[in-house]
Amino acid sequence: MTDAQQLFQTRYGDPTLPAPAAWSPIVEHLLDHRSVRSYLPDAVTEDQLTAIVAAAQSAASSSNLQAWSVVAVRDPARRAALAECAGGQAHVAEAPLQLVWLADLARLEHLARSSERPAAALDYLEMFLVGVIDAALAAQNAVAAAESLGLATVYIGGMRNKPEAVAELLQLPPKVVAVFGMCVGTPDPAKPADIKPRPPQSVVLHHETYTPLSAQDAGIAAYNGAMARFYEAQKMDVRGTWAVHSAKRVAGPESLSGRDRLVEALHNRGFQLK
Numbered sequence: 001m002t003d004a005q006q007l008f009q010t011r012y013g014d015p016t017l018p019a020p021a022a023w024s025p026i027v028e029h030l031l032d033h034r035s036v037r038s039y040l041p042d043a044v045t046e047d048q049l050t051a052i053v054a055a056a057q058s059a060a061s062s063s064n065l066q067a068w069s070v071v072a073v074r075d076p077a078r079r080a081a082l083a084e085c086a087g088g089q090a091h092v093a094e095a096p097l098q099l100v101w102l103a104d105l106a107r108l109e110h111l112a113r114s115s116e117r118p119a120a121a122l123d124y125l126e127m128f129l130v131g132v133i134d135a136a137l138a139a140q141n142a143v144a145a146a147e148s149l150g151l152a153t154v155y156i157g158g159m160r161n162k163p164e165a166v167a168e169l170l171q172l173p174p175k176v177v178a179v180f181g182m183c184v185g186t187p188d189p190a191k192p193a194d195i196k197p198r199p200p201q202s203v204v205l206h207h208e209t210y211t212p213l214s215a216q217d218a219g220i221a222a223y224n225g226a227m228a229r230f231y232e233a234q235k236m237d238v239r240g241t242w243a244v245h246s247a248k249r250v251a252g253p254e255s256l257s258g259r260d261r262l263v264e265a266l267h268n269r270g271f272q273l274k
């Protein structure tokens with residue numbers, strides 16, 4: 001079995017799946033991604049950070065507005081405070097570098113004011129989405145770059161649990177909010193992370209028009225099985241299938257870890273969201 005074949009099968013949790021004939025080192029690099037929550041204390045160097053941010057800035061940006069920023073947090077006390085904001089996730093405090101990715105409309109407002117032009121469009125939902133999408137695209141480039149340098153990462157959505165507290169810790173101006181965090185560091189070889197399977201492409205890939213949900217059921221059932229095998233191999237105590245686990249996460253506002261008040265928090269941060 002070729003490395004490509006094994007990697008493709010691992011990504012989908014299906015030992016019978018043939019790899020596509022189209023392949024490249026970049027495809028292989030991306031398929032090898034894994035979320036890492038255990039790190040060595042080794043610092044991420046300034047050169048590494050510079051390369052990671054350069055890769056992030058090479059991502060597409062809507063209308064080249066560059067409506068994102070990132071805060072690099074190395075200070076242990078500030079990382080610990082961010083960990084508490086994110087629900088007490090220990091790896092946020094332990095990873096040597098936390099990158100907090102921001103939807104940043106403050107810079108655009110500043111540019112408009114500096115040139116004595118109006119900036120009323122910043123109050124609309126579209127512009128907030130531009131900032132979020134720009135940040136997400138930049139961050140994913142950063143992940144790929146970090147992994148190519150021998151580092152590892154994991155996204156931290158918990159930065160949205162307490163947006164105002166995170167903003168205070170990072171001294172964010174109005175119209176800037178944390179979209180997510182990202183642990184960065186050297187993975188601990190004593191606690192290796194495995195590749196987590198993804199749903200079959202029949203679940204997420206639609207040709208010409210959206211596939212009826214009922215036609216996705218077979219793929220979802222297959223994914224339930226792949227994730228069950230993954231949970232067992234990882235000795236994870238997960239009750240129920242992936243589908244049940246996912247349904248629990250959308251059951252109600254109580255399942256959102258405080259993010260049910262996100263609209264209120266965004267208003268407090270200066271986003272009108274018209």
